[in-house]
Amino acid sequence: MASKITMDMIKPFTGEGDVVSWLKKVTLVAKLQKIVDLASFIPLYLEGDALALYLEMGDEDQECAAKSQEKLKVAVSDDPFSAFGKLVQLKWTGEPVDVYTNEIRRLAGLAKFDKVGLENVVKLTFVNGFPDNLSVALQRLPNVMTMAMSELISHARILSSKQQGGVGAVTVRKGGEGGGAKHENRARPFQFRGQCFRCGGPLMIKDCKETQGLVDTGCSTSVLHSKFVPRCKGEVYTSAFDGSHIKCKVADCVELGVNGKCVTVRTVVSNQLVNGVDVVLGVDVIDQLGGVTVTQGKVDVGIIPLMAVEQPTKNKVRPVLDFWELNVNVKCHTGDDVTDVCSETLRKWRQTGENVSVVDLKSAYLQLSVDEKLWPYQLVNYKGQTFCLTRLGFGLNSPQIMSRILKTVLSKDEKIERATSSYIDDILVNESIASADEVIRHLNTFGLITKSPESLNGGAALGLQLQRVGGELMFERGNTVPEVADMLTRRELFSVCGTLVGHYPIAGWLRIACSYIKRRASGARWEDPVGEQSMMMVKEVIERVKLDDPVRGNWCVPSVKHGVVWCDASKIAMGVVLEINGKIAEDAAWLRKKDDFNHINVAELEAALKGVNLAIR
Structure with missing residues (x-):
């Protein structure tokens, strides 16, 4: 009995991989299931970036299967120049010959070769992509340029199988005709009696599965060296430590073990990792492990990583804790009634007049004490010792926390509340109602220490630089114009x-x-x-x-x-x-x-x- 066609035969498409082949498979399944409305069927199997792209289409494109498919192909597939560049560099790496041919046809189609020139391009790329000995043998076939592609593939399949068939164990059998005794003469396997220099186990280092890893919380997806995953599908560009862009490949799910814990992730594969590193552990692995810390080269699970992060605008280096797991549960945007939207606050400040001054809290977040029962949740490892922070550490998405505390303190005095307007840790004081010194004394009463008040002229407010020009207070950009590299993501x-x-x-x-x-x-x-x-x-x-x-x-x-x-x-x-x-x-x-x-x-x-x-x- 023929097996039943089920809907789960289609894997969801996220924007990675061969969209053309995926669409062909979806169309085939829809035809077998007798589904007529293909335009409504395809979106059911779109996820991630592909679904986001579909939702951005207009109603006319979404209702037309041909238009929505074409939009997906244009957005996800390589452009003709990129496809041709990949086609020129494509080589046979030992995969089945039919798979190799299909990849050539896919790239040639994306490069916009027409039907007349397509077969010649596929044939030339196919033959030249093999190693020299196989390529020469195929070129010497009679009438190779007029030969059908299917026949050429058959010849290539035979030649490649002969080349690969020479690898394996040799067995010599001896004995007379009629069922004499058979004797197998196999080489005795080599037994290693030493010790691995890396893991200490009874094996050679070339057979050791323990690898050198780099923990990088700035990397969203873990990166694995190509020697562990020889065959991959799909390509992606990723940013290196120095800002350069590296072309990588995407692997299927890979199992990684860290201190006895195993996680399964879909990694990026590259052959350009730094200083002999075999794997870069990104946020995807750290997320499944529940947080990690590195102590004397070993990865430990549970303690919050401590990082040094440069803050160019203030020429400082901040000790930042990786609170990423907690941050997903903390509302950090500024669009609610607790933390005003910056642009709305700026409109309010500009209407206050010029008889104002700006008061800024000194080391604002370090003034926020943490309750003793919460100290265990701020454990860090520094120079081999474990410490718990008693003040709120950098790294938590805490504008909402800071704003709520500051607004609550200012509201304790009606006059101070009417005279002030705050945004995160900055306070605008209307000195027509209360002086800056009064506000500072009020804040000191609640244990909040401030910097000296600044006037608007020659100062800054909410990222704007202020200066009096011709009797009028003018604003300009508060940050520097950025410099850009030769190529950006x-x-x-x-x-x-x-x-x-x-x-x-x-x-x-x-x-x-x-x-x-x-x-x-x-x-x-x-x-x-x-x-x-x-x-x-x-x-x-x-x-x-x-x-x-x-x-x-x-x-x-x-x-x-x-x-x-x-x-x-x-x-x-x-x-x-x-x-x-x-x-x-x-x-x-x-x-x-x-x-x-x-x-x-x-x-x-x-x-x-x-x-x-x-x-x-």
């Missing part, structure tokens, strides 16, 4: 754009430029390179910002009932500018969606509504 590009625009109330053309660069970035995963075109654009933008930074404007924004909203729209973007008393107070811009085909009048109306919404905040 999507993660790095988005970080650069965030640094350029940030929460600044006025950024002009820079907003839409950064949004457009992010949209045009190549790749689907965070670690994928963004491509030459995006790199050219981001470098041009950075050079322009260095010459004429649009992040600048008046600090003080009076609270008025009337203002002017300027708005406009094009087929690419919408932008609004809020003008108060003849001066720009704030601007904003948004890219239009790719599938936004509304009339320009509708887009202009939407821009006007966004401008009004900006004005009434």
